[in-house]
Amino acid sequence: MGDVVPDSDEVARLRAEVRAWLEANAPAKGSAADFSAAHIVSAATREEFEAREHAALDATRRWQRRLFDAGWAARSWAEEYGGRGGAPWEAEVVAEEQAGFGVSTKMLAIALEMVPPVLIHHGTHEQRLTHLPRIARGEEAWCQLLSEPDAGSDLTNVQAFASPVGGSGGGAAGAPEGGWTVTGQKVWTSGATSADFALLLARTDRDAPGRAGVSCFALRMDQPGVEVRPLRQISGAYHFNEVFLDDARLEPGQLIGSLGDGFAVLRTMLASERAAIGGGTSARSFAQLRGMAEATGRNHDPHVRQQIARAYTRERLLDLVGERVGQIPMGGSVAKLSYSEHARLTSSAALEILGPSATVLDDPTSQPWLDRFLFAPGLRLGGGTDEIQRNTIAERGLGLPREPA
Ligand SMILES: Cc1cc2nc3c(=O)[nH]c(=O)nc-3n(C[C@H](O)[C@H](O)[C@H](O)COP(=O)(O)OP(=O)(O)OC[C@H]3O[C@@H](n4cnc5c(N)ncnc54)[C@H](O)[C@@H]3O)c2cc1C
Known part of the structure; x- marks a missing residue:
């Protein structure tokens, strides 16, 4: 999310081109092939969850690859990093147009929306070359190893410790030449079971107070010393995990970034995470609410009509905030707060319209709304409460x- 998309013939041309391609290639919103809410996975058992999550991730990777092959992915990144070298607004136009179709790349959101700004602002040329082209093609999934049992809203309490191997200092940006081994416990890690890499926040100096002794790393997840234990949520999903690091x-x-400057990296990551969550489209369900009210014959009920009108108004406001997110002070936080509120109110409205049939599990109409209803409280916590x-x-x-402190 960045600059406001300028209003010009050039923008109108690109918009028309993207829309025509999507009309030919993407499922319509609300159709049987719609996977815009694929990242909201629920299941009765862990095996079932893993199978569904795997299928959702596969569908997302395939879609990202199609976007890449058609020239729409990573539109604004430099060509040497797998992008198209376009203006920032070009990526915005592609994202805005996709929001109107039954597609989503949210299963890869950390890799696609949060890691690139971090690598572009704080990473080295080699790090960008290693990761960005693979991310653009949908080949690399990432998670975030930030929260710990005693560090959530206040990440200055992070205790996971990276010890230098073979003495400290010597290398680039203050890195020890032998690297580090890291030990500690992380928690609430979304997508850790399928991630190839993690953005890890770890203490590198026990004597430096608070944020001064904390650094940021790209940790390879598939290695000895990284153990992932799924946690079950209210929806039956195993969306997030505990991660135990033992000399990884x-x-x-x-x-x-630099040693001991992990919070500068974290600030970049959190700003893009908030804008990314705020720009989510799975809760953009005004049209589905209206369709459901028509189908159930409740479209003449004044209370239901009010709920649908409010959902429409909130979505328009979200669009306007989304367009200006780079200009509004703390725009990412405004977008994230508005989106989590919208998700909560819209899923509650859907259950009200459904009435008693909302209690029927495994029903193709009610189950997706139940999933969204149970997912909504998490949206108010993840990415900062x-x-x-x-x-x-x-x-x-x-x-x-x-x-006051
Ligand atoms: C769906 C979901 C996905 C998540 N994914 C990840 C992930 O991938 N990686 C990761 O590292 N973490 C993840 N998290 C963890 C998330 O970032 C933390 O839950 C969040 O930052 C809050 O931290 P906490 O749970 O420790 O609560 P605490 O920080 O202990 O907060 C408890 C309560 O106190 C309130 N509070 C705390 N400080 C203040 C303050 N200064 N002023 C006012 N109120 C305050 C909070 O709002 C909250 O209501 C995820 C969480 C959820 C729900």
């Missing part, structure tokens, strides 16, 4: 006094 290896070239977004908007966006 980090090469010197896996340090992102609603309270943290409000504090961020108040203090850094509006310049209000800081909350």
Whole structure:
């Protein structure tokens, strides 16, 4: 998410071209092949969840590859990193147009939307060359190893520790020549079972207070010393995990940014994460709510009509915030807060329209809404809680006094 898309003939031409390609290649929203909510996976058992998650990830990878082959993926990245060298607004146009179809790349959101800004702003040329082209083709999935049992909203408490191998200092950006081994416990890690790499926040200096001794790394997930244990959620999903690190290896070239400057990297990542969550489309369900009200004959009920009108209004507001997210102070937080609220209200409205039939599990109409209803509370926590977004908007966006510590 970045600049406002300019209003010009050039934009109109690209928009028409993207839309024509999508009309020929993408399933319509609400059709049987619609996979725009594929990332919201629920299941009765772990085996069933893993099979569904695998299928959703496969569909996402295939779609990303088709976007890449058609020239729509990584539209604004430099060509040497697998992009098309286009202006920032070109990627925005592609994203905006996709939102109207039954497609999604959310299963790869960390790799596609959060890691690239981090590598572009803080990574080395080699790190960009290694990861960005594979990410653009949908070949590399990432997760985030940030939260720990005692570090969530306040990540200065991170305790996972990366010890230098063979003495400290010496290498580029202060990295020890032998790299590090990292030990500690992470929790609530989304997508850890399928990730190839993790953006890891770990302490590299036990004597430096708070954020000063924390660094950021690209950790390879498929290695000894990385154990992933899925956690079950209210929906029956195993969306997130505990991750135990026991002397896992980090090469010197896996340090992102400077040693001890992990919070600068984290700030970039969190800003893009909030904008990415806020720009989500799976809760954009005004049209589906209206269709359901018509199908159930409740479209003349004044209360139902109010709910649908409110959903429409919220979606228009989300569009307007999305277009200006780079201009509004703390725009990512505004978008994320508005989106999590919209997801909660819209899924509640859907269950109200469905009435008692909302309690029927495994029904093709009610189950997707139940999944969204149970997914919505997590949206208010992941990527920074609603309270943290409000504090961020108040203090850094509006310049209000800081909350007492
Ligand atoms: C669906 C989902 C996916 C997630 N994915 C990941 C992931 O991939 N990787 C990862 O590292 N983490 C992930 N998380 C974890 C998430 O980032 C944390 O849950 C979140 O940052 C809150 O941290 P916490 O759970 O430790 O709660 P705490 O920080 O302990 O907060 C508890 C409560 O206190 C409130 N609070 C805390 N501090 C303040 C304050 N200063 N002012 C006002 N209120 C405050 C919070 O809003 C919250 O209500 C995920 C969480 C969810 C729900």
